[in-house]
Amino acid sequence: MKAVSGILLMADLASILQQHNLRKTKFRIELLQLFSETTSSLTAEEIKKRVGKTNDKVTIYRALDAFEKSGLIHKVPDKSNLTRYAMCHTNCSAHAHIDNHAHFICTECNETFCMDEIEVPKMKQHGDFQIKTSNLTLEGNCPKCI
Numbered sequence: 050m051k052a053v054s055g056i057l058l059m060a061d062l063a064s065i066l067q068q069h070n071l072r073k074t075k076f077r078i079e080l081l082q083l084f085s086e087t088t089s090s091l092t093a094e095e096i097k098k099r100v101g102k103t104n105d106k107v108t109i110y111r112a113l114d115a116f117e118k119s120g121l122i123h124k125v126p127d128k129s130n131l132t133r134y135a136m137c138h139t140n141c142s143a144h145a146h147i148d149n150h151a152h153f154i155c156t157e158c159n160e161t162f163c164m165d166e167i168e169v170p171k172m173k174q175h176g177d178f179q180i181k182t183s184n185l186t187l188e189g190n191c192p193k194c195i
């Protein structure tokens with residue numbers, strides 16, 4: 050998928066869902082729009098607040114799970130260990146996520162931001178330790194909270 054930025058048209062959103070073999074329900078289009086418009090990331094709780102009460106938690110969790118599996122969104126770290134997601138801006142697919150960038154947690158507003166331009170160093174081995182995943186989490190104040 051190409052980098053997603055700015056506001057997408059309904060038709061674009063529907064075609065992105067189609068490209069990822071996802072059902073094009075009204076809610077899923079709304080959810081994708083929410084992710085494409087946010088500059089940081091979202092928790093299920095925040096999504097529930099934004100999309101109104103017609104959608105129950107189960108529907109939200111199911112959609113988030115499907116979005117993640119299809120390479121549309123990825124899990125990001127959260128200050129309170131909540132499940133938090135952000136849009137994938139790299140060429141992620143149903144088979145592999147390649148979001149090897151740093152994440153920034155703002156200690157004031159607790160938002161998590163993707164730092165797409167900061168790459169996580171790839172390490173395979175350290176002595177007798179075999180490394181399978183590596184993450185880089187940065188903390189501080191976001192531009193809004195300085």
Ligand SMILES: [Zn+2]
Nearest residue numbers: 123137141146
């Ligand atoms: Zn991804």
Ligand SMILES: [Zn+2]
Nearest residue numbers: 155158191194
């Ligand atoms: Zn902040």
Ligand SMILES: [Zn+2]
Nearest residue numbers: 125135148163
């Ligand atoms: Zn990210």
